[in-house]
Amino acid sequence: MTKLKEWDAIKRQRLEKAITKEEKYKEQKRHFGLMDTYLDKNFNKPYWLRDNDIAAIVSASLHFGDGKLYKLWSYCIMPNHVHLVITTLKDAPPLYTIMQRHKRHTAVECNKVLRRIGKFWTHESYDHIVRKEGEFKRIIFYTINNPVKAGLIKNWKEWKWTYVDPELGF
Missing domain, CATH: 1.10.12 (Lyase 2-enoyl-coa Hydratase; Chain  A, domain 2)
Known part of the structure; x- marks a missing residue:
């Protein structure tokens, strides 16, 4: 196991x-x-997300949902997992449905690029409801600094697959 x-x-x-x-x-x-x-x-395998074409598919999908299903605040695409901070919109489907759609779409598209079939994402996820302003900023900071914490870069701005809404002023 x-x-x-x-x-x-x-x-x-x-x-x-x-x-x-x-x-x-x-x-x-x-x-x-x-x-x-x-x-x-x-950095457990597979490392599909470190491939720029694969990360671009995931990034585009995250941006596609922005303003339609959720407000996209931040994300970081790591070599083997993704961190995401969003606020679902009023009439949006439940978060699990949003994530299922995102994972389904990106799995199909990424598998095409990889010329493979089969499971792309693991079933594991962790969601957390942010209730306090300070907590929101802490989670954004945590998200964008994930590659720094992992020792991949020195400054979060160096990581190509990190996004922060400019409105936040980071």
């Missing part, structure tokens, strides 16, 4: 034992931290 699958099984067990929303949130946050650190430091 891979490390990620092992942690996913542990997360499911701990979530079943969690009684309150706060306990569930704390467990999800802990799991996200483990997963994110592991991905940043181990």
Whole structure:
């Protein structure tokens, strides 16, 4: 069993034992931290997203939904995962539907470029509702600095596949 699958099984067990929303949130946050650190430091294969053509497909899809389904605040396309900060619009479908559509579209298009068939994205995702202004800025900062944290660059502005809405003034 891979490390990620092992942690996913542990997360499911701990979530079943969690009684309150706060306990569930704390467990999800802990799991996200483990997963994110592991991905940043181990760069598990596949590395499809480090290919500029593949990253461009993902980026274009994220921008396509901006103003239609959500307000796009920030994203960072890492070699093996993506960080995304959005606010869903009032009449938009649920977040899971938005993400399913995005993943379905990009999987088909990326697999064409890669000349392959099969699963492109893992089922794992972590979403978090931002409730405080300070938390929003912290998450944006975290998102854009992901390649710095992973040791890939010195300054977030050097990473080609990082986006921050100019309105935020970063």
